[in-house]
Amino acid sequence: MSVRPILVWPDVRLTQRCEPVHSELLDDLIADMFDTMYAAQGRGLAAPQIGVMKRLFVMDCSWKEGTPAPAPMVMINPTIMAAERILVAGDEGCLSIPGVLVPVERPKAVTVQWTAAEGDIHMADFDGFEARCIQHELDHLNGRVTFDHLSGETRDKAEAEFLETVK
């Protein structure tokens, strides 16, 4: 297991749609994704953020707080089956855009279907921070980052400010 480098926006791999996972062996990749996420103090990490253009992500929304207990989760080929109409705004950070919080409006709750690491298919409802985290990571699988939720001058300004910090 090892910590891998996290790609930083505007790396082109963060703007590309990822390929579905078929029958690849993912154990080493998943272990590395958790190592990388925890080492970076993150709550979610999508495969393209380490340059693997496949549709999976890891998350653990509660490990920093300690309560409830840490809850590592892997979602392979995730699909949002239903989303609540109510949108809620929240500031989102991203390990690929370090130091930047972007306000993003998203459905408050979602129903998600995914394949687990063991290969079985699950479906469950999520809300609150978990719903936001899942939608954020799923965006990565479709080549979207938080900046893509902004527009016009607000977006230009946020992108330009970030580019200044990574020069």
Ligand code: NI
């Ligand atoms: Ni992110």
